[in-house]
Every structure is written in C-alpha cells, then in structure tokens.
Amino acid sequence: MPELIEVESYRQAADRVVGRTVRAVVAPDAWFLKGGATPSVVTAAVERRTVVGTGRRGKLMWLDLDDGVQLGLRFGMTGRIVVDGFGPIDALEYGPSRQDPAWDRFGLEFVRGGRLVLSDPRRLGGVELDPDLSRLGPEASTVTRKELTVALGSSSAPLKAALLDQSRLAGVGNLIADETLWRAGMDPARPAGGLDADDVAALARTLRSTVRLLTRRGGSHTGDLQEQRHRSGTCPRCGEPLERRTVGGRTTYSCPAEQG
DNA sequence: ATTGTGGCCTGCCCGC
DNA sequence: TGCGGGCAGGCCACAA
Numbered sequence: 001m002p003e004l005i006e007v008e009s010y011r012q013a014a015d016r017v018v019g020r021t022v023r024a025v026v027a028p029d030a031w032f033l034k035g036g037a038t039p040s041v042v043t044a045a046v047e048r049r050t051v052v053g054t055g056r057r058g059k060l061m062w063l064d065l066d067d068g069v070q071l072g073l074r075f076g077m078t079g080r081i082v083v084d085g086f087g088p089i090d091a092l093e094y095g096p097s098r099q100d101p102a103w104d105r106f107g108l109e110f111v112r113g114g115r116l117v118l119s120d121p122r123r124l125g126g127v128e129l130d131p132d133l134s135r136l137g138p139e140a141s142t143v144t145r146k147e148l149t150v151a152l153g154s155s156s157a158p159l160k161a162a163l164l165d166q167s168r169l170a171g172v173g174n175l176i177a178d179e180t181l182w183r184a185g186m187d188p189a190r191p192a193g194g195l196d197a198d199d200v201a202a203l204a205r206t207l208r209s210t211v212r213l214l215t216r217r218g219g220s221h222t223g224d225l226q227e228q229r230h231r232s233g234t235c236p237r238c239g240e241p242l243e244r245r246t247v248g249g250r251t252t253y254s255c256p257a258e259q260g
Numbered sequence: 261a262t263t264g265t266g267g268c269c270t271g272c273c274c275g276c
Numbered sequence: 277t278g279c280g281g282g283c284a285g286g287c288c289a290c291a292a
Contacts, residue, residue, distance in 0.1 A: 001284085001285065001286075002286090003286095031269095074286080074287085076269085076285080076286050076287075077269090077284070077285050077286055077287095078269090078270085078271085078284095078285095079286095093284095094271095094272095094283090094284050094285075095271080095284095096270095096271055096272075120269095121270065121271060122268095122269050122270050122271075122284090122285095123268085123269050123270075124268075124269060124270090124285075124286060124287075125286085125287095126287090155262080155263090156262085157262080157263060157264090161263080161264090164286090166286085166287085173285075173286070174284090174285060174286085248264090249264075249266090249285090250285065250286095251283090251284080251285080
C-alpha cells in the first residue's frame with residue numbers, strides 16, 4: 001500500500017506537470033472529494049491555474065498552484081498516480097494488478113496535452129483543497145531523535161500505534177512499522193512512552209535506515225519481514241515462528257524471541 | 261485529552 | 277463452476 005516511499009515516487013512523477021496549466025478538472029466521483037469540496041468548487045479553484053510545484057509530507061502529497069492553492073492528494077490503500085499514461089508503480093501490495101478506467105477517481109487535463117490521474121479501486125484515498133498540514137507530525141524518513149522523543153512523549157499507547165499516528169509522525173504505514181520494529185528489536189505492544197533515551201535514539205536511526213533501505217529496494221513491501229507476513233511465517237533472523245496479532249488496530253507480525 | 265473501536269470502500273482469495 | 281465470507285489497511289467519526 002502507499003506509504004511515504006510510494007507517495008514520494010508519486011510526487012516525483014507529478015513533477016512532470018510542473019509548469020503546465022490545467023485545462024479541465026475531471027471529478028467523476030464526488031465522494032472522492034474531501035473537506036466539503038464538490039466538483040464545481042474544485043473546478044473553480046483549479047481550472048486555468050498553472051502548477052508551480054509539488055510537495056509531500058508523509059502520505060499526503062499536493063500540487064502547488066499559481067494562485068497559492070494547494071491541491072492535496074491522498075491514496076488510501078490502493079491509490080496510484082498516472083501521469084501522461086505512465087505510473088511509477090504498476091501494482092501495489094494488496095491491490096489489483098490490472099488497470100481499469102472505472103477506477104479513475106480524479107484527473108487533471110492540461111492545456112498543451114497530457115493528464116494526471118488518480119486511480120483508486122477501493123476509494124479510500126481522496127482529493128482536498130488546501131489540506132491542513134499542521135495536523136501532520138514530522139516526516140518519518142528524516143525524523144530526528146528529538147522529534148521522535150516528542151512524538152512518543154509519555155504515551156501509554158502501544159509503540160506501533162504511536163508510529164502509525166500521522167499526527168505524531170507522518171508517513172509510516174503498517175508494513176514500514178512492522179519492519180522497523182522488527183529491525184529495532186522492539187515489541188510493537190510496549191508502551192510508546194516507556195522507551196529510554198537510548199531506545200528512542202536507536203528507533204529514530206532504525207526508522208531512517210529502514211525507509212532508506214526499502215526505498216532502495218523499491219517499496220514499503222520489500223522488507224525482510226514482509227515475505228514472512230503470513231500465518232506460518234518465521235523470523236528471517238532466528239527462525240522462530242512469528243507472532244500474529246492486532247496492535248494499534250492493525251494486523252501485526254513480530255518475533256516473540258527478538259522483540260520482547 | 262488520550263486511547264480504543266468500528267466502519268467505510270471493494271478486489272481478491274479461499275473453501276465449499 | 278459459482279458463490280459467499282473473510283481479509284487487506286489508511287483514515288475518520290465516535291465512544292469511553
């Protein structure tokens with residue numbers, strides 16, 4: 001699913017449309033528009049505007065328009081971006097591998113040709129004008145020890161739940177969370193606020209290095225733990241059967257021997 | 261305020 | 277072969 005790694009590749013793909021002027025907004029699915037927006041409102045705000053830049057924080061990306069409006073794009077679990085017919089990612093983990101125009105939930109057509117399309121079979125993503133960036137925590141791929149200390153605070157919530165909370169830390173989804181905690185040797189269910197300073201520093205380092213590694217390998221689904229994410233999976237390091245449970249409301253795999 | 265839960269959405273896979 | 281239930285998880289509303 002699109003975690004920050006995939007969304008960053010979407011943002012880079014969207015860089016192709018910087019400098020282009022929007023000829024038409026295609027919004028066939030009003031439900032996909034969030035924050036009270038309607039097709040006519042989005043059309044009025046975006047048509048005839050020129051894209052002057054792109055940005056991303058966590059799993060949210062946006063297009064900067066020349067009137068200062070930001071067009072926010074969210075991808076949920078199965079959302080993909082296609083620019084001029086090409087998508088940086090062909091098939092998402094847990095998503096269908098085929099294409100279907102019926103899944104095009106939103107699009108921009110440009111004056112001199114070309115288009116940007118958001119395809120999302122399960123409709124868990126969305127489009128929003130001027131998304132509230134202040135609701136997002138610091139970017140996970142570059143998180144510092146100090147930022148993570150603040151993010152975890154003295155919370156009694158499970159450590160994994162804190163990592164998944166986009167207002168604490170932006171960009172981590174279920175797969176990066178499990179892979180990172182496995183690499184750090186930390187129990188996903190331990191209280192987030194229970195880490196000492198050394199633990200927090202180690203976790204911040206592991207977060208950054210895990211995102212870097214998975215980016216190099218090609219996505220959030222390329223972790224070592226991922227191939228054992230099934231009911232009879234074993235720890236890739238020690239061979240112990242993995243534990244499968246729900247933590248933070250999400251299916252969680254961990255090694256009971258190494259992540260105590 | 262913080263934490264936990266359920267529901268949204270729908271394609272796909274498994275077992276009957 | 278067709279069918280139905282369960283599953284996947286990002287995000288949000290809501291409850292305690």
